[in-house]
Amino acid sequence: MIEAQNLRKEYGDFVAVDGSTFSVQDGEVFGIIGPNGAGKTTTLKMLAGLVEPTAGEATVAGYDANDREMRTHLGFLPEESPLYEEMTPLSYLSFFADLYDVPDGVADRRIHETLDELELEHRERQLGDMSKGMKRKVAIARSLINDPAVLIYDEPASGLDPLTTNYIIEFTEQLAREGKTVVFSAHNLFHVESICDRVVIMNEGESVARGDLDELQAEYGETTYHVYTTVEVPGSVRENGRYRRVVESMDAVERTREAARQAGGSVVDIRTEESSLEEVFLNVADSRKRRRGG
Amino acid sequence: MTPRKLLRIAWWEVTRNAGGIDRRTLAVAFVILALFGLVTPLLLDGGVGLDDGLYRVGIDESSPYYPVVADDETFVVRPGADRADLRNGDVELLFEGATVQFRDNPKSLAAYGELRGTVERFNNEQLRLEENGTAAFPVSVLLEYRQRGGGGDSPRIEDDDAGDGGASDGTGPADDGEVDDAGPGDDPGSGDGEETDGTGDPTDGGGSGTGGTGDRGPSLGGDSGGGLGGISGPLSDDQVSGSPADISPPFPFQSLVLAFLFVIPLNFLIQAYGSTILSERINRRGELLLASPVSRFDIIGGKTLPYFLGGMALESVIAIGLFVVVHGELGGVVSLLAVAPLVLLFLGATFLGAMFARSFKELTFVTVTITVTLTSYAFVPAIFTDVGAVALISPLTLVVRDLQNEAITLGEFTFSTAPPLLCSGVFFGLGAGLYREEDMFDQRSLRGRLLDALVGPIPRAGGSSRLTARLDPYVALDLRTARQYVAVGGLTATLIPFVFVVQLLAIALLFALGEISLILVLVVVAIIEEIAKSLHVYASFQHRRFEPGLKTALALGVASGVGFFFAEKIALLAQLVGLPELAVGEAGLQGGIVPGPFALTVALFLLAPLVLHVVTAAISAVGASRGKRQYGIALCLAMLVHLAYNLTVVMAVV
Numbered sequence: 048m049i050e051a052q053n054l055r056k057e058y059g060d061f062v063a064v065d066g067s068t069f070s071v072q073d074g075e076v077f078g079i080i081g082p083n084g085a086g087k088t089t090t091l092k093m094l095a096g097l098v099e100p101t102a103g104e105a106t107v108a109g110y111d112a113n114d115r116e117m118r119t120h121l122g123f124l125p126e127e128s129p130l131y132e133e134m135t136p137l138s139y140l141s142f143f144a145d146l147y148d149v150p151d152g153v154a155d156r157r158i159h160e161t162l163d164e165l166e167l168e169h170r171e172r173q174l175g176d177m178s179k180g181m182k183r184k185v186a187i188a189r190s191l192i193n194d195p196a197v198l199i200y201d202e203p204a205s206g207l208d209p210l211t212t213n214y215i216i217e218f219t220e221q222l223a224r225e226g227k228t229v230v231f232s233a234h235n236l237f238h239v240e241s242i243c244d245r246v247v248i249m250n251e252g253e254s255v256a257r258g259d260l261d262e263l264q265a266e267y268g269e270t271t272y273h274v275y276t277t278v279e280v281p282g283s284v285r286e287n288g289r290y291r292r293v294v295e296s297m298d299a300v301e302r303t304r305e306a307a308r309q310a311g312g313s314v315v316d317i318r319t320e321e322s323s324l325e326e327v328f329l330n331v332a333d334s335r336k337r338r339r340g341g
Numbered sequence: 342m343t344p345r346k347l348l349r350i351a352w353w354e355v356t357r358n359a360g361g362i363d364r365r366t367l368a369v370a371f372v373i374l375a376l377f378g379l380v381t382p383l384l385l386d387g388g389v390g391l392d393d394g395l396y397r398v399g400i401d402e403s404s405p406y407y408p409v410v411a412d413d414e415t416f417v418v419r420p421g422a423d424r425a426d427l428r429n430g431d432v433e434l435l436f437e438g439a440t441v442q443f444r445d446n447p448k449s450l451a452a453y454g455e456l457r458g459t460v461e462r463f464n465n466e467q468l469r470l471e472e473n474g475t476a477a478f479p480v481s482v483l484l485e486y487r488q489r490g491g492g493g494d495s496p497r498i499e500d501d502d503a504g505d506g507g508a509s510d511g512t513g514p515a516d517d518g519e520v521d522d523a524g525p526g527d528d529p530g531s532g533d534g535e536e537t538d539g540t541g542d543p544t545d546g547g548g549s550g551t552g553g554t555g556d557r558g559p560s561l562g563g564d565s566g567g568g569l570g571g572i573s574g575p576l577s578d579d580q581v582s583g584s585p586a587d588i589s590p591p592f593p594f595q596s597l598v599l600a601f602l603f604v605i606p607l608n609f610l611i612q613a614y615g616s617t618i619l620s621e622r623i624n625r626r627g628e629l630l631l632a633s634p635v636s637r638f639d640i641i642g643g644k645t646l647p648y649f650l651g652g653m654a655l656e657s658v659i660a661i662g663l664f665v666v667v668h669g670e671l672g673g674v675v676s677l678l679a680v681a682p683l684v685l686l687f688l689g690a691t692f693l694g695a696m697f698a699r700s701f702k703e704l705t706f707v708t709v710t711i712t713v714t715l716t717s718y719a720f721v722p723a724i725f726t727d728v729g730a731v732a733l734i735s736p737l738t739l740v741v742r743d744l745q746n747e748a749i750t751l752g753e754f755t756f757s758t759a760p761p762l763l764c765s766g767v768f769f770g771l772g773a774g775l776y777r778e779e780d781m782f783d784q785r786s787l788r789g790r791l792l793d794a795l796v797g798p799i800p801r802a803g804g805s806s807r808l809t810a811r812l813d814p815y816v817a818l819d820l821r822t823a824r825q826y827v828a829v830g831g832l833t834a835t836l837i838p839f840v841f842v843v844q845l846l847a848i849a850l851l852f853a854l855g856e857i858s859l860i861l862v863l864v865v866v867a868i869i870e871e872i873a874k875s876l877h878v879y880a881s882f883q884h885r886r887f888e889p890g891l892k893t894a895l896a897l898g899v900a901s902g903v904g905f906f907f908a909e910k911i912a913l914l915a916q917l918v919g920l921p922e923l924a925v926g927e928a929g930l931q932g933g934i935v936p937g938p939f940a941l942t943v944a945l946f947l948l949a950p951l952v953l954h955v956v957t958a959a960i961s962a963v964g965a966s967r968g969k970r971q972y973g974i975a976l977c978l979a980m981l982v983h984l985a986y987n988l989t990v991v992m993a994v995v
Contacts, residue, residue, distance in 0.1 A: 058779075092778060095632055096632070097628070097631055097632055097777075097778040098778055098779055099777075099779075115634050115635075115636065116634070118632065118633060118634040119634045121632075123629075123632045125625070125628055125629070125632070127624070127625050127628075128625075128628070128629060129624040129625060129626045130626075131357060131626065133357055133358075134357060138356075142349075142353050143629070143633060145346075145349045146346060146349065146350075146630075146633045146634065146635050147633065147634060148634075186629075189629065
């Protein structure tokens with residue numbers, strides 16, 4: 048559904064995105080993560096056809112990203128989406144429905160259905176009088192006005208309270224379940240981890256790692272083993288009447304088992320613990336820093 | 342561009358802003374419009390009548406001067422007043438039979454001076470009613486206003502059928518005592534009487550008559566006369582009689598004031614328009630419109646259309662209103678058509694300014710600059726409406742002439758309206774180059790924005806289109822490169838209207854300086870033309886549209902020079918109205934001059950300018966390919982070469 052090939056964006060001497068390559072399958076929720084200034088937003092805007100790449104190409108829904116026709120299949124939600132505050136949600140959404148060539152009857156139905164789903168009341172109130180969360184819901188409704196196949200959401204829950212944030216994350220999950228392809232960027236890696244099928248990690252304009260969470264964890268994460276024994280072995284600590292030793296490989300687990308047997312005891316439990324996406328992300332960032340330093 | 346979406350955006354712009362206007366704002370707008378409507382008839386009536394009822398005159402209905410005084414609103418008639426009233430200051434003038442008495446104080450003396458003028462006008466009016474005009478005005482003077490050329494011809498005054506002018510005959514000696522006859526041309530006499538300080542006969546001196554006959558006027562464009570419409574003096578229109586003092590320079594003051602009414606609303610219009618454009622850029626409000634499936638041209642067109650139509654609606658009201666008041670009939674179509682490019686020019690300049698401004702504070706500066714500059718552009722040349730063709734630089738001149746019921750040829754109309762129209766196109770085009778995510782929402786420097794705007798129409802070397810995507814890669818590469826060079830030449834050509842307007846403005850401002858004006862115009866020409874040919878080339882190197890190199894730079898110089906050369910021929914328009922008859926016009930619009938013999942025509946009209954533009958553009962392009970400082974040096978060098986050419990080739994022809 049989305050193909051990005053060596054996307055590069057320069058602003059004068061500054062390289063915002065340097066050779067970003069990834070693909071997103073139909074119905075997939077794809078996350079783009081990275082620290083501030085990593086090039087996430089620029090990448091999303093290149094996909095949305097808002098920013099022209101200096102080099103490289105991107106296709107979205109089968110169209111070149113710079114093709115205006117592509118936009119009829121896209122719902123784009125920028126990180127900041129200040130609305131026309133003198134308008135009401137209904138007039139605002141109707142206006143955009145017209146621009147997307149949505150027939151009047153369809154538009155009316157879709158607007159009310161979406162606002163119902165988003166539980167947005169006060170539809171005749173001016174947008175300027177609404178809370179930030181309500182405005183964000185209107186912005187999301189606008190991104191759905193053309194019933195797009197692809198959604199590009201840049202920090203959809205940025206700056207919102209936890210309740211609204213959870214609501215929007217769940218709503219995004221629901222959109223993915225309905226078959227929409229979602230490209231999603233967020234600082235909150237817990238959100239990404241909870242809804243994304245695959246992610247690309249960006250740093251300083253480059254996409255430094257990509258894949259599903261398992262692949263990333265395998266490559267950049269750490270799996271630790273908590274080995275519980277009945278007797279004390281070197282490196283273990285007493286815990287609830289048992290001894291726990293933390294090791295980082297199966298070989299070490301076997302060595303612990305042998306040590307316990309020689310001490311007249313046995314291994315009673317082994318638990319594994321895998322890195323979170325946040326830890327993976329920090330590992331990737333650290334490894335790049337070390338590589339540059341070295 | 343999709344008209345349906347453009348209109349939808351236009352309607353959205355109207356309803357969105359209409360929803361934001363409260364009743365108080367509407368009330369204020371209504372009051373302003375009402376005042377506007379009130380002031381216009383007052384202007385037409387010769388002012389707001391500040392002098393009305395200024396002087397009190399003691400006079401009885403039996404006095405022969407009664408109708409004279411009663412008809413002048415400056416005076417208030419006080420029948421039955423006597424010397425005691427004059428002494429107490431209750432009246433400024435007191436008639437006793439055919440003599441008038443006044444006191445030796447400033448107001449009384451001023452009242453007397455005013456009375457003399459009133460009497461003189463009254464007498465002239467009476468003489469005009471005479472059936473035997475020759476008897477009434479035995480002296481006939483033909484006035485012919487000549488266009489100012491390089492040599493500065495002086496106006497020629499012909500004495501045609503001179504007769505015995507009504508010599509003054511009423512000089513009366515001032516008497517001591519109460520009565521003081523004041524003669525024509527003299528200050529009111531003063532006496533040292535006991536009660537009053539002087540008296541006089543206001544008819545004295547009114548006897549001189551001058552009959553002005555024959556055609557008159559500066560003959561703009563051949564058939565247009567001075568056409569002062571009785572505005573600047575009785576001698577200047579159908580009322581061709583009066584005293585020599587009535588001969589006034591051909592300055593269409595009232596028509597100018599009325600024409601200025603067309604410009605006033607534009608200054609308010611651009612405030613609102615600039616705000617709506619900038620508001621799209623503040624806090625990224627316009628980002629979602631850019632992300633929607635509409636082109637930026639739909640957005641710009643949609644946002645501009647209501648302001649253009651609104652402006653034209655206002656101008657229509659003014660045009661129709663003025664014609665009804667001035668001529669008592671519907672009209673003003675020509676005025677309206679002439680003002681339309683001006684409306685677009687104001688909007689175009691504001692659009693570009695709003696795309697450059699980074700805050701509302703900067704926008705204020707921009708709109709004030711536009712107001713001053715464009716109002717000057719429209720108004721200053723129009724002052725010379727009755728002097729020379731140079732006035733046609735401004736479309737407002739057409740309005741003035743239309744108000745005076747003068748004929749306007751198609752050539753004159755085109756000459757006046759094409760430059761602002763094309764210039765507005767350049768402004769909108771440059772602004773559209775900035776109407777994209779990368780330029781709208783950041784806080785880049787003005788220089789950076791200018792370069793972005795200029796480089797916008799030049800495609801990237803690696804860019805692809807539906808056509809090139811289907812072609813052989815090598816052919817596609819050549820095609821893309823060719824498109825780049827064509828775009829550079831085309832952009833140069835697009836900037837011609839701007840160059841043209843600057844040159845015309847320079848001519849208008851400098852033509853009165855005599856010999857030096859020619860040199861100054863040539864300097865301006867060299868500067869503006871070299872900048873127009875090279876700035877976008879520099880921008881394209883800065884934005885890496887081209888790889889720096891001597892061959893590339895030279896090719897770009899050729900592309901830009903050729904583009905300029907072809908577009909410069911738009912100056913031919915100038916010949917339609919004879920502006921090059923002015924030496925400075927000829928120098929400034931050298932591209933439009935067609936010398937006599939064919940060989941010379943080819944050499945001077947075609948070959949020499951082509952070589953000049955290519956060479957100087959190449960010089961600048963080579964500098965532009967090597968950096969900012971080198972570009973500056975190369976640009977100066979190109980200007981010097983251009984100036985040297987102007988001073989030799991052009992001066993020789995002129």
